[in-house]
Amino acid sequence: MFDRAQQLANRIKKAEQIHIVTHIDADGIAAGGIALQTLERLGKDVSIECVKQLDEGVMSRLLQARYQLVWFTDLGSSISTDYPKLTKVITDHHTCSEDSDLPFHLNPHLFGFDGSYDLSGAGTTYLVARAIDAANTDLAGLAIVGACGDLQDRRFCGLRGTNQMVVDEGISAGVLERIMDIRFFGRETRPIVKLLTYASDPIIPGLSRREDACTQFLEDLGIRVREQMEFRRWIDLSSDERHTVLSALFKLLLDKGFGAKYAERILGETYLLSREEPGSELHDAKEFATLLNSTARYGKHDVGLNVCLGDRQVWLDRARNLLRGHRQNLVEGLQVAHDEQITRLNTIQFFHAHSGIRDTIIGIVTNMLLNTEEVDRSLPLLGFAETKEGDIKVSARTTQTLVNQGVNLSAAIKHAAQQVNGVGGGHNIAAGATIPKGAEDAFLGFMDTEIARQLAL
Numbered sequence: 001m002f003d004r005a006q007q008l009a010n011r012i013k014k015a016e017q018i019h020i021v022t023h024i025d026a027d028g029i030a031a032g033g034i035a036l037q038t039l040e041r042l043g044k045d046v047s048i049e050c051v052k053q054l055d056e057g058v059m060s061r062l063l064q065a066r067y068q069l070v071w072f073t074d075l076g077s078s079i080s081t082d083y084p085k086l087t088k089v090i091t092d093h094h095t096c097s098e099d100s101d102l103p104f105h106l107n108p109h110l111f112g113f114d115g116s117y118d119l120s121g122a123g124t125t126y127l128v129a130r131a132i133d134a135a136n137t138d139l140a141g142l143a144i145v146g147a148c149g150d151l152q153d154r155r156f157c158g159l160r161g162t163n164q165m166v167v168d169e170g171i172s173a174g175v176l177e178r179i180m181d182i183r184f185f186g187r188e189t190r191p192i193v194k195l196l197t198y199a200s201d202p203i204i205p206g207l208s209r210r211e212d213a214c215t216q217f218l219e220d221l222g223i224r225v226r227e228q229m230e231f232r233r234w235i236d237l238s239s240d241e242r243h244t245v246l247s248a249l250f251k252l253l254l255d256k257g258f259g260a261k262y263a264e265r266i267l268g269e270t271y272l273l274s275r276e277e278p279g280s281e282l283h284d285a286k287e288f289a290t291l292l293n294s295t296a297r298y299g300k301h302d303v304g305l306n307v308c309l310g311d312r313q314v315w316l317d318r319a320r321n322l323l324r325g326h327r328q329n330l331v332e333g334l335q336v337a338h339d340e341q342i343t344r345l346n347t348i349q350f351f352h353a354h355s356g357i358r359d360t361i362i363g364i365v366t367n368m369l370l371n372t373e374e375v376d377r378s379l380p381l382l383g384f385a386e387t388k389e390g391d392i393k394v395s396a397r398t399t400q401t402l403v404n405q406g407v408n409l410s411a412a413i414k415h416a417a418q419q420v421n422g423v424g425g426g427h428n429i430a431a432g433a434t435i436p437k438g439a440e441d442a443f444l445g446f447m448d449t450e451i452a453r454q455l456a457l
Helices: 002-014 026-042 056-065 121-132 134-149 162-172 192-197 211-220 239-255 260-266 285-296 301-308 314-339 362-370 400-404 409-419 440-454
Strands: 017-023 045-051 069-073 088-091 176-182 267-273 349-352 381-386 392-397 423-426 430-435
Touching (some): 002 088, 017 026, 026 121, 026 134, 026 285, 045 301, 069 121, 088 121, 121 134, 134 162, 134 176, 192 211, 267 285, 362 381, 362 392, 362 430, 381 440, 392 440, 409 423, 409 430, 430 440
Parallel strands (some): 069 088
Antiparallel strands (some): 176 267, 423 430
16 A cells, blocks of 8 residues: 555656645545645645535546646545546545556555545545655644544544554654543533533433533532633543543443443544644644534635645634534534434435535534434434535435444445436445435435345345
8 A cells, every 4th residue: 555655656746737636524625735735845836626526527627627637635536447538646545446456546445444444535645645755744633634534533432554553653743642531522622511412422311412411410520610701621621520520421321221332432542733722623633624624515625725734813713713604504404304304214214404404514414413312323324415506415324333234335325326327435334425306215215225235134
């Protein structure tokens, strides 16, 4: 895999004019930021754009533009064997076909690794950056932001595989720290009451989505939720107070019969960006990733990219404004998803948000919904949303338990989408597709059959 990264590095060094095409999520923005900084340091003539998917319109435009080289980051594996007239390099991590093992294509799946947790799109792009110049190890922090944005730490409550190597290099470069701490989102910026209220991995029965109960839980432990007029965050607690909360959470889960393995998911590896201000949205890799998600998913990829490039004034202020809107959209989107009826088929369940949820955040909302007490986690969950182009975006999410039993959402959604003249792909635990409007019922039939086949039902 490192040899392939060097092959791509050599191709990139030879080109003078390079156009980057990256994805609109946090992993894609982090990957684009790594590629952009790497090329700027080389003095290349560089441009960049963010896209939702590589459809015929995007590919036709790229061919007509006649770029000397196009660098696809966090996408591209799906077109690796197509468009031979387009000079390209690809650093991706989504599932790909065996015949895509080509000199310009770097993807962990080609080398026996799992792109859902071993290496993200930003991580794959980082391997090429460090092959171009060893000094680019200072970009390891962005690679880990991408990995956390892609939930690659979820399976093992910490990063594994090649991602661990990237963390180690980031620590050596002075840009990363690794600590053991609570895994719930918002440890740097959320009030502790909100941190517990929105806890989802693991769900805390009696507390998750119950703010009053969380407040009472903390008060019963003698934990002040305010310091004068300011709400206290997790990072504001003393080490003794943190220990008290963690012990109480473990006991609560064990007393309710969830078992030690489930309770242990409360604690895991947390990754901090050493050069960022503690208590800011950029210090914790998970929170940095959410900030990036709030930019490109709303057509403001330039904001996220400039934050990745180091702007901590105008662009960061703009990103924070977008983040506030993103959080509100997620709250409203989750409410829409709750209001819509979840329909069960034989092996899957789904909801259709129509135009009530942006197609660019339907995947996030679907994942959030799956991690609530109200949803049956024994079936994969699919969310549908209408796109501005008039198509239907499908996002599918499942659990590691079902993946271990044989579920591969990427293969299933790709097959089902092809049957209705759509396109799909992703990872075994999380995947997406775009299909024609009106084809939902047929798509669901193919999806249901394919999941049943995978589970040998």
